[in-house]
């Protein structure tokens with residue numbers, strides 16, 4: 001595995017590749033969720049590029065940029081183990097110079113996650129577009145856990161005619177159901193236990209569906225019942241364009257929720 005730090009190094013590496021490239025952009029602190037993306041990229045492409053870059057433009061003032069977990073040495077070992085060909089680990093000054101061109105996500109980026117974090121998705125799209133330009137992947141891998149991010153990136157690829165296939169990857173969970181997230185390390189013992197209610201409420205919603213219950217109001221109420229006592233930021237049931245639904249449409253519905261545990265916001269969702 002080659003570790004690349006500069007734009008020139010990445011460009012030179014990319015020029016030497018004529019086969020399929022699978023790209024997994026990350027902010028590091030790699031866990032099983034990332035590993036599953038990398039493994040899938042490894043299976044489906046001749047060359048795999050992973051990036052680790054804690055992107056400052058997607059953090060709002062006061063968010064956990066400084067405290068965001070950084071585990072460079074462990075991450076390098078994981079990438080080595082997963083047989084990554086190139087690991088791109090740029091500095092902030094490498095990725096951001098004095099630039100004037102900004103990417104503006106659609107209005108759909110200002111609801112749900114974007115309501116709590118206005119401008120967050122502009123920063124995500126900005127860096128992902130830069131990384132796409134540098135790595136020119138055939139396939140790029142994103143987890144369904146960050147559903148809104150995934151769908152906004154797919155929209156950007158479509159709008160800018162980028163010849164990149166966005167691969168939607170399933171959420172990876174602990175054996176007890178907790179969706180993997182780099183932020184899970186912030187949870188204390190009680191919060192970790194309470195956090196299990198997120199997946200429990202989503203599984204309950206899915207089980208209601210199997211009983212033909214499609215009414216969004218009924219399903220939301222059941223979810224809120226399970227999450228009672230927790231600091232729920234939102235529960236939303238939307239289609240893939242983020243329109244609120246009144247009735248679940250199988251194949252085109254996502255239930256998204258965010259619960260706060262102190263400063264830590266945990267996201268979970270289920271695609272129906």
Ligand code: PAF
Nearest residue numbers: 025026027055124127146
């Ligand atoms: O999902 C993430 O880790 C980040 O938002 C991404 C896509 C790597 C962009 O910084």
